[in-house]
Amino acid sequence: MELPSSLIGSSPARLAVEGLSWGPHRGPSLVCEIDFAVEAGRMLAIVGPNGAGKSSLLRCLYRYHRPSCGRILLDGADVWDMQPRDVARRIATVLQEPATDFGLTVAEIVELGLSPHLSGMSRNAVYAAIGDALSLMKIDHVASRNFASLSGGEKQRVMIARALAQKPDLLILDEPTNHLDIRHQLEVLALLSHLPTTVIVSLHDLSLASAHADHVLVLARGRQVDFGAAGHVLxxxxxxxxxxxxxxxxxxxxxxxxxxxxxxxxxxxxx
Structure with a gap:
């Protein structure tokens, strides 16, 4: 897919996870001994039943939870050794349930994705990036509307547009097809699978995972069951x-x- 130049980051990142475990303070580990690597520009789908540890693993990857052991390497550098601003420039995240109390318009929400880059951008470049991200997600017609007034599916597409405006080298999405109708589920997954970036996505739908991801990671009860090409894993x-x-x-x-x-x-x- 030909992505507008305003939304292209520096280069896709290689992600490697080595022996990662995490659990709440003084509690049991919710993810244990996870090992996998995703080559630059590839898409990984994480699947598993409810409570398998998918969201907990993703929170470690985007530096919300510090692992109790193991490493998360972005092009060989441990993300926990990186400066927060550098992480924000390279990793974008779309959460499972977007907040609803921003009090901002759709265009203002998308502009938040540009925050790590604003110091070197003209206003014309900012407007172009916002417009391109909204157009790519087919929501440019709601640019001036209050974010809280949107449907769940529209909010989800706005949050993906915000992440794309961030121009990430690694894009992490937790159940991005939640709230989307069938058409938009297919369109969003097709878009993600063709982005010039590395994509990590958790999914419940095994058909979508198999159809669009280069590799699949299966979790159950916090542990890695299998990792590999969808046809071999599913x-x-x-x-x-x-x-x-x-x-x-x-x-x-x-x-x-x-x-x-x-x-x-x-x-x-x-x-």
Whole structure:
């Protein structure tokens, strides 16, 4: 995808996670011994059942939780050794539930993504970046509206536009398809998979993960179950063990991509 020059960062980053564990102070670890690497410009989908540790892992990656052990390396540099401003210039985050009390317009929300870069930008460049990000997410028609007045799906697209305006080398998104209708789910994942940046995204939808991600990381009970190409990781046996459901995988008749059909195991469904 040809991205407007106003939204292109310096270069995609390579992310490596080595032996990462984290848990609350004096509490049990919620993620344990996570190891994986994502090459520059690739997209990783993190999947797993509720409570698997997906959000906790992402909070470590974007430097909200300091790991109790292990390292998070961005192009070989530990993110916890970097200056906060340098992290803000290189890593952008879209949270699962966007705040609703900003009291700002949509355009002002998107401009917040430019904060790490504003010192070297003219107002014309700022306006161009805001407009390009809004247009890319197809929400330029709500630029002047108050953020709080938007639907959940519109808010989600605004927060993705803000992250794109940040021009990150690493983009981290926690359940970005929440609140989006089917069309916008497909459009957002297609956009993310073609961005000239490294993308880490947590998803519940295994079909979207398989269709768009270069690699998949499967978590369960805070531990790494598997990591690799979707076709090798998302098998019926693996899905049964991790999600306790039976799966039929075939090819979509139009796209040719893997299609997942789920049903409960007989002992659970009662049939």
């Amino acid at each position: 098998t019926p046996d693996a899905i049964r063990d991790t999600f306790a459901v039976e799966t039929v995988i075939d090819s979509h008749p139009v796209t040719g991509r893997p299609r997942f059909s789920f049903h409960l195991q007989p002992s659970i469904s009662g049939k």
